[in-house]
Amino acid sequence: MWGAAIPPSPWGDGARRADEGRxxxxxxxxxxxxxIGVDEKGVNIRNKLSRGKFSAAFMLACLEAIGTDNLHL
Known part of the structure; x- marks a missing residue:
């Protein structure tokens, strides 16, 4: 189980599209x-998004920062 590859997911693919200008x-x-008081460097944000792995708190901070009012899941 520890060595098993993690299959690609649409969630990770969405995060990776940040490089495509979306x-x-x-x-x-x-x-x-x-x-909004969150101190992050650009390189750290790029790394988090390119890996597709970041905390829910970071995601919520990003959504607030870009002015998202509604989130439909």
Whole structure:
């Protein structure tokens, strides 16, 4: 089980599309996060999103920073 590969998921693929311009630029996201009191560097954000693994708290902070009012699951 420990050595098993994690299958790709649409959630991770969505996070990886940040490089394709579907989400705000990393520099802009850094500024928006700073405005709400979250201190993150652009390289850290890029790494989190490219890995597709980050905390729910970080996701909620990003959603608030980019002005998301509603989230439909």
């Amino acid at each position: 989400f705000p630029a990393f520099a802009q996201l850094v500024e928006e996060l700073a405005d």
